[in-house]
Amino acid sequence: MYKRYSVTFILCLLATTFVVQAQFSPFNPTIECVDDLTFNPGTLEYDPNPFVFTLRIANTTNDTIYDVNAFITLSDNFALADSGDTRRKDIGTNGILPPFVSGDQAPTITWNVRHKLKSRDDLIGEINVAIGGTRIGGRGDSAYAMHTIEIPKAGDPEWTVSCESDTPMLNEDSTDILPSPVTIRAKIVNSGLVEAEIQYAELFYNAANVDTLLTPKRIPLDQPLKPEDSIAVEWEVDFENRTQARNVRFTPVFLDDEDQTQSCEVRVDVPAVPMTFIGCIREFPDLIIYNDTTLQLEPNPFQVTAVLYTAGIQQTNVVLDLDIVDSFGPEIELDPTYPDNEIPRIIEELPLGDSVRVTWQFQISKPNTTGSNQPVEFYFFASSDQIPSPFGCQKTVMVEPGIPVSVAQPGSPADFTLRSVYPNPATSSITVPYSTSGNRALDISLYDSFGRAVRKIANPASNSGEHSVRIETHGLPPGMYFVVLRGDTERRVRGLLIE
Missing domain, CATH: 2.60.40.10 (Immunoglobulins)
Structure with a gap:
């Protein structure tokens, strides 16, 4: 009957777990000290990298074991540093493990391992090894060991965004804009040390006469980018109501998996089409x-x-x-x-x-x-x-409003008369002559062409006889004006030009 033993060793602050397959397994594997990785902000790399992973295999029995080998399995964060290196290796004594060999006398197997992925979070990397061998008589023995290494955070995602556009020109023969539609191009590069994802790209612009064609304004991406990888996107836009030359500002915006936006800006000078x-x-x-x-x-x-x-x-x-x-x-x-x-x-x-x-x-x-x-x-x-x-x-x-008037009986004189104003055209002032046949309430006003009263003489002389008043016109805009002499139920109007 076989029993499974699980033993955990803490070596140099590292956790190594060994699982011995048989009750009388000859193997006593140990792992040499491997320092935890540290991130060096000066070199932007991990130290040490690569590092040496050493497996020492002791024999606790009086049997000689042949074909002793080990097979290494690495988590995604690690890879073998040497391209010619192999995952399966024999011990250095032609695969023979003598009886009762231990300590410094025990043979070793080494691999050069490098860290290949930088992370935005603190992680734990794993290295697993499987040890196997054969005794005389064909009996096979095996054991397993797992080693964990702390991997510190390398940094947050970093991005570099650039954008450009076509330069639209006016075809004077057809009055079309060429090229049409105009292409807006944007590119985002992972300039950091860790892998990150871009969720989507979206185009914003500041002109109401822009109409996007062919490509939706928002482009879903959901694409992970390793360091130095990039994504390029394009939008095709058309311009309507091109009766005025204008400068249109386009802003491509990228959203990463941490809901952070990255953007750039490009301006397009849109020529006017003669109309x-x-x-x-x-x-x-x-x-x-x-x-x-x-x-x-x-x-x-x-x-x-x-x-x-x-x-x-x-x-x-x-x-x-x-x-x-x-x-x-x-x-x-x-x-x-x-x-x-x-x-x-x-x-x-x-x-x-x-x-x-x-x-x-x-x-x-x-x-x-x-x-x-x-x-x-x-x-x-x-x-x-x-x-x-x-x-x-x-x-x-x-x-003007039509005001009811008192009409004099045939042959009877009018109650008041407005004579021609002078000078006409006028510049700085005018004289308004008028006459009245009896006492009555009067007012004299000067109106502009919009019907607004701009000058007013209240209670001018109204006793019977000839009269005149002076109205200052200095400061009034040039144009057509009207002098209105108004009584209770009647009025008289004279035109005036001010230069």
Whole structure:
């Protein structure tokens, strides 16, 4: 009957476990002292590396044992240092182990072992040996030994990230960007000493007109990298709405298995594609006034004009549309008597470097009854096959309120009169002459083209006779203005140009 013995030895702070297979096994294996490995931050290597692993085999019986050999098994952290070395070796005395040999007289087997993997954590490496031999008569004997070595942490993962991109150029013949799509390339290198894993790569950018194509923005990797190994990834991107030159910042980001991000940055100068632009010209009134004498809005009907011009390439089938917002005051509609007065307007061809004027005529079908100047907003939009999104401009026309007036009986003089202001055009000041036939409350105001009161004379002279007031215009922006003389139920208006 055989028994199994398990004996643990602590040699030089190392743990070695021996398992003897038979009750009268002749082998008494011991392992020479091997220092624990230490990590040297100066050389970035383990010391000692390689190290000598020595197995000494004693014979505790009076039998001679033949073909004594040992076979070494190493954990993943270790490898044989010499390429010509073998895992199985015989003892140095031609495989013969004499009886009762022990201590320094016992033969040895040695291997040169190196540490091959650096770790981000403290580990335990294992070296196992199996010893075998044969006595006279064919009886086989065996024993096993296991040796453990502490492997200290070598460091945390370290990465080096680089990125680059194509340089997009404008093809002036086709107005395309070449190459298209543009490729963004990124590479991450394990520049540390330990193996680590990259979970995914993701592309970020700072422009709303970038659209990723072919490759998803996030690329899963889940790929382990040994030191000095690398991963290269690519994204293909296209650029939309290229009406303005812009600098787009791309940031490839890698996430490792410790949830740490590594990134780089590349900037791409995207050239602009010449497109058709729309411009507004101010050939229609800024202010539509209410004439107290005729009791009409003037001018009415009125015209609005836009001009289209191309800045780069010839355009075909340009559509010019117009939206009108007049919900808070007067009601505006197209004048049916004006030719080609349609919305939208189609321009079949807009030649390179040329311009086209488009005019609509409108009439105010319902006056402004809100009691204050109200805006009518005109929004122009131009689009074509070559324009990815419409270009536009906006113009606002102010409409005065229609205030009920007291109309004098035929043949009776008016209560007050506003005469022509002077000088007109004006620069620094104006004189406003007026007359009144009786005492009454009056005020005189100066309005800009948006209907805003910019100057006001309260309680001017109102007794019967000829009068005048002086209004300072210094500091007012050049443009069209209106002088309004107002009574209880009537008002008079005169136009003024300030230069």
